[in-house]
Amino acid sequence: KNQVEQSPQSLIILEGKNCTLQCNYTVSPFSNLRWYKQDTGRGPVSLTIMTFSENTKSNGRYTATLDADTKQSSLHITASQLSDSASYICVVSGGGNNRLAFGKGNQVVVIP
Amino acid sequence: NAGVTQTPKFQVLKTGQSMTLQCAQDMNHEYMSWYRQDPGMGLRLIHYSVGAGITDQGEVPNGYNVSRSTTEDFPLRLLSAAPSQTSVYFCASSYSNSGEQYFGPGTRLTVT
Numbered sequence: 097k098n099q100v101e102q103s104p105q106s107l108i109i110l111e112g113k114n115c116t117l118q119c120n121y122t123v124s125p126f127s128n129l130r131w132y133k134q135d136t137g138r139g140p141v142s143l144t145i146m147t148f149s150e151n152t153k154s155n156g157r158y159t160a161t162l163d164a165d166t167k168q169s170s171l172h173i174t175a176s177q178l179s180d181s182a183s184y185i186c187v188v189s190g191g192g193n194n195r196l197a198f199g200k201g202n203q204v205v206v207i208p
Numbered sequence: 209n210a211g212v213t214q215t216p217k218f219q220v221l222k223t224g225q226s227m228t229l230q231c232a233q234d235m236n237h238e239y240m241s242w243y244r245q246d247p248g249m250g251l252r253l254i255h256y257s258v259g260a261g262i263t264d265q266g267e268v269p270n271g272y273n274v275s276r277s278t279t280e281d282f283p284l285r286l287l288s289a290a291p292s293q294t295s296v297y298f299c300a301s302s303y304s305n306s307g308e309q310y311f312g313p314g315t316r317l318t319v320t
Contacts, residue, residue: 100250127306139212139298139311140251185250194305198250 099123099197102186106203109176117202119169119186127189131160131171134183134201143171143184176206209234212312214299220318221289229284229315231299239302240282241266241309242274244295251298257282258305289319 100121109115121129128147132140144153144160146169152161157174173180183201191197215230233240241256253266257276271293273285282301286293299312 130308132311137314139300139313140309141311142308145308189306196253196309198252200248200250 099191100186100188100199102184102199102202104202105200106205108205108207111176111178111206111208113176115173115176115204117171117173117184117186117204119171119199121167121169121186121188121197123167123188123190123197125190125192126164126167127194129160129162129169130187130189131158131169132185132187133158134185136182140185171202173204176204178206178208180204181206211235212299212301212310214297214312214315216315217313218316220320221286222320223289223291225289227286227289229286229297229299229317231282231284231312232280233282233299233301233310234280235301235303235310236279237301237303237310238279239305239307240276241300242272242282242284243298243300244268245298245314246295254284254297286317291319293317294319 103118130145131143134140143155146162148164159172162169183203185201186199188197212233238259242254243251252268255274257263263274297315300309302309
C-alpha cells in the first residue's frame with residue numbers, strides 16, 4: 097500500500113488561474129514533507145521542505161501547507177503560468193529510518 | 209557547481225548486456241541514491257549510500273549493483289539487462305538522509 101497518496105492525478109487549468117494539489121500520507125513517525133516539481137524529461141527539483149512544526153511555507157507563487165495531525169499537505173499554485181506545467185511530487189521522510197516515501201505525482205497542464 | 213551529473217542521457221541495450229550508469233556530484237554530499245521512475249508509479253529506490261565505502265539496498269535492488277569508492281561518484285551497474293529494466297534512472301544526493309535531495313537529469317534506458 098502506497099504511504100503517500102496524491103490527488104488529483106491530473107488537471108488542466110487556464111493560465112492565470114489558481115490550483116491546489118493534495119497529498120495524504122500514512123508515514124509514521126514523521127520527519128519532514130517535501131514537494132518537488134518535475135518538468136518533462138528532467139529530474140525533480142525541490143520546491144519546499146517542511147518539518148512537523150511548520151504549517152506553511154512559500155516559494156514564489158508556490159505555497160505548501162502541512163497539517164501533521166491529519167497527515168495532509170497541499171500545494172497551492174497562484175496565478176499559474178505556462179511554465180508551471182509539470183508533475184508535482186509529494187515526498188514524506190520518516191518511518192523510523194528516514195526512508196523517503198514518494199507519491200505518484202500530480203500532473204498539471206496549464207493552457208493559454 | 210555542476211550539481212549532480214549523469215551519463216549517458218540515453219541508452220539502448222539488448223537483453224543480457226551489461227552496462228554502468230554514471231553519477232557524480234560536486235557538493236560534497238555524503239548521501240547518494242539511485243531511483244527508477246516508471247509510468248504511473250512513483251520514484252522507487254534501488255540502492256543508496258550513506259558515505260564512501262557504505263552501500264545498502266533499497267526497495268527494488270535485484271539486477272543492480274553499486275559501489276561507492278569516493279564521495280563524488282556512485283555508479284549503478286546492470287549485470288544482465290532485462291526488458292523489465294526499461295525505465296528512467298535518477299541519481300540523487302543530499303547532505304543528510306533527512307535533508308533536501310538534489311536530482312540529476314536522468315538516464316533513459318531501453319532494453320530490447
